[in-house]
Amino acid sequence: MTDNNAIRLSLSRIAAGAPDRPCETPLHLTTRVVQATSERQTPQPAIQPASTVFFDNVESLHEAEANPFDVFFYGGMGTPAVSRIETAVAQLELGERAILVSSGSAAVTTALLAFARSGQHLLVVDTVASSTRRFCETVLRGLGVEIEFYDPAIGADIARLLRPDSCAVYMESPGSLSLEMxxxxxxxxxxxxxxxVTILDNSWGAFGAFRPFDHGVDVVVVSLGKQAAGHADLMLGALVTSHRHAARLKDIAVQLGHVPGALESYLALRGLRSLPLRGERQLRTTIELGRWFSGRADVRRVLCPALPGAPGHELWRRDCRGAAGLLTVAFTTEARDDVIAAINRLVLSRLGFGWGGAESLVLPILEPPPRLFARQPADEFWVRISTGLEEAADLIADWSRALDRSA
Incomplete structure (x- = not known):
């Protein structure tokens, strides 16, 4: 294991079209990202909104039919531009293959449908995103899959829940809203x-913050429209895995019709190029905000694993090299009305769903998320904050003015 996101990669593996070079050079994440997302002659690939592919003769068409996932065969199965971003995503997430799909939710549902079977047992962490939970409780249960939600703090004790008919374990770390590691x-x-099989939603830790394949995970799903692309202007997802599972996942994605858009693919590859710099800035701002909120009398605690003293910080220090710009502030319930009024007065932070863009976002959790474990305490009112690219001092001043006026 190397530190500071450095990893030894052959330049021939990351420079598209470059001649083979036998020597290896230690490259840090920022350098790897630039190399993995650059074309040989231009910074970006072409936008290819193609559906039909023309063939020179019957023989070439027949060859393509025999290998539909490995050649440019039909727009619904991908284009050279899609293949380019899949290669970059696989390299940056340190997997062997990547499959691009139309959204982060599509990546989640494709992974689950690839392994869940009627009559079998699926373990799902209790703190998954609400959309994932709903899919499990409605679609998968409707198909006859037995869903069991488990405590995110279970660790190695999950062995007690594994059964002969268990088909997969689905993880999301840190958890949605409550950010448990x-x-x-x-x-x-x-x-x-x-x-x-283990599946992990690694949208929070994608491309450097957490390396799932170093820790034994089989399949990774990533919402590319969040931190990875970083501009809140696209919907796109990816599945990253080994060669062993790639064909199965690709086949399910194609059958479900999860076709990534040409413009979205272009924007995601462009956004990826600045991810290390954006991520470093947003994490620094997140820590500053977390420390400031922690000092307020109307705040019970701050949920952010990268924040020293916060729940999950020790696991974060052990396993991670970075973090997404997310924190959840647990205000006292007595302060709920004042906090809501303060949110309405914020000038710099926007009110909305999603995270990872250039603008800071605020999302009050008006109803506690449905959970069996890791429940929101009755004496806490949660507000999730996604830090953008604004200066931390400006965000803190904005929050201070809004909250003090509420007091």
Missing amino acids: QDVPAIAAAARARGV
């Missing part, structure tokens, strides 16, 4: 010992 290496090891 899971012991991903312990869970993955227990599942692998029993031959059970």
Whole structure:
């Protein structure tokens, strides 16, 4: 394991079209990203909104039919531009293959449908995003899959829940809204010992902050429209995995019609190029905001694993090299009305869903998320903040004016 996101990669593996070079050079994440997203002659690939592909003769068409996932065959199965971003995503997430799909939700549902089977048992962390939970409770249960939600703090004890008919373990770390860190290496090891596939939503830790394949995960899903692309202007998702599972996932994605858009693919590749710099800035702002909120009398705690002293910080220090710009501020319930009034008075932060863009976002959790474990305490009112690219001092001043006026 190397530190500071450095990893030894052959330049021939990351410079598209470059001649093979036998020597290896230690490259840091920022350099890897630039190299993985650059074309040989231009910075960006062409935008290819193609559906029909022409063939020179029957023989070439027949060859394409025999290998539909490996050649430019039909727009619904991808284009050279899509293949280019898939290669970059796989390299940056340190997987072997990537499959691009139309949204982050599409990546989640494709992964689950690829492995869940009627009559089988699926373990899902209790703190998944609400859209994932709803898909499990409605669509998968409707198809006869037995869903069991587990405590995100379970760690290696997940072995107690694994059964002969368990088809997969689905993780999201940190958890949605409450940002609990899971012991991903312990869970993955227990599942692998029993031959059970592990799936991780790594949107929060994508491309450098957390390396799932170093910790035994089999399949990774990423919402590229969030931190990865970073401009809140597209919907796109990716599945990253080994060669062993790639064909299965690609086949399901194609059958479900999850076709990535040409413009969205272009924007995602362009956004990826600035991810390390944006991520570093947003994390620094997140920590400053977290420390400021922690000092307020109307705040019970700040949920952010990268913040020293916060829940999950030790696991974060052990396993991660960075973090997305997210924190959840747990205000006292007595302050709820004042906090809502303050949010309406904010000037710099916008009110809305999503995260990872240039603008800071605020999302009050007006109703506690439905959970069996890790429930929101009755004496806390949660507000999730996605830090953008504004100066931390300006954001703090804005919050201070809004909250003090509420007092």
